[in-house]
Amino acid sequence: EVVSGELERDAQMYLLRNFPQVAEKSLEIMSLPVDELVPVLASDYLNVRNEEVVWRLVLRWVDHEKDDRLPHFTSLLKCIRLGLMDVQYFLEHVKNHPYVLGNVVCRPVIIDTLKVLMDVETITQKDGVMQTPECARPRIPHEVMFAIGGWSGGSPTNAVETYDTRADRWI
Numbered sequence: 001e002v003v004s005g006e007l008e009r010d011a012q013m014y015l016l017r018n019f020p021q022v023a024e025k026s027l028e029i030m031s032l033p034v035d036e037l038v039p040v041l042a043s044d045y046l047n048v049r050n051e052e053v054v055w056r057l058v059l060r061w062v063d064h065e066k067d068d069r070l071p072h073f074t075s076l077l078k079c080i081r082l083g084l085m086d087v088q089y090f091l092e093h094v095k096n097h098p099y100v101l102g103n104v105v106c107r108p109v110i111i112d113t114l115k116v117l118m119d120v121e122t123i124t125q126k127d128g129v130m131q132t133p134e135c136a137r138p139r140i141p142h143e144v145m146f147a148i149g150g151w152s153g154g155s156p157t158n159a160v161e162t163y164d165t166r167a168d169r170w171i
Contacts, residue, residue: 051081054079081139094113
């Protein structure tokens with residue numbers, strides 16, 4: 001039992017780290033049941049450069065057995081950090097996709113994402129701390145660039161800043 005637990009953990013770590021390759025080339029991922037796929041897609045540790053990869057996998061997974069899997073589309077859609085998508089991609093490929101248009105439960109998800117993508121009321125303050133909407137919360141980066149010291153406002157600085165290449169923002 002210890003071996004199977006370690007093997008399962010190692011398999012999940014491999015999937016999280018190598019998700020883009022697995023999502024595009026693996027047939028085995030198509031056989032995952034929804035209760036095993038949701039935690040993978042929702043994981044902060046999912047290594048994807050952009051959420052479009054996750055979107056395409058969700059579509060492939062649903063299409064693989066459409067009649068049985070379409071009812072799970074909304075729960076899978078909520079795992080995608082739609083607010084991190086390229087605006088044009090979201091508008092062209094997600095917002096008007098038949099699975100989205102044909103599902104009333106998707107509307108609030110799409111509306112919230114549009115607010116984030118169009119910078120309308122997206123960042124709120126709670127107890128003095130800025131809150132990022134769930135649909136725009138970056139995943140934990142696997143690649144970070146550090147900027148240490150330099151010049152700021154015409155004078156030297158010893159500030160340390162990090163840039164998340166995946167989220168395309170300084171943190």
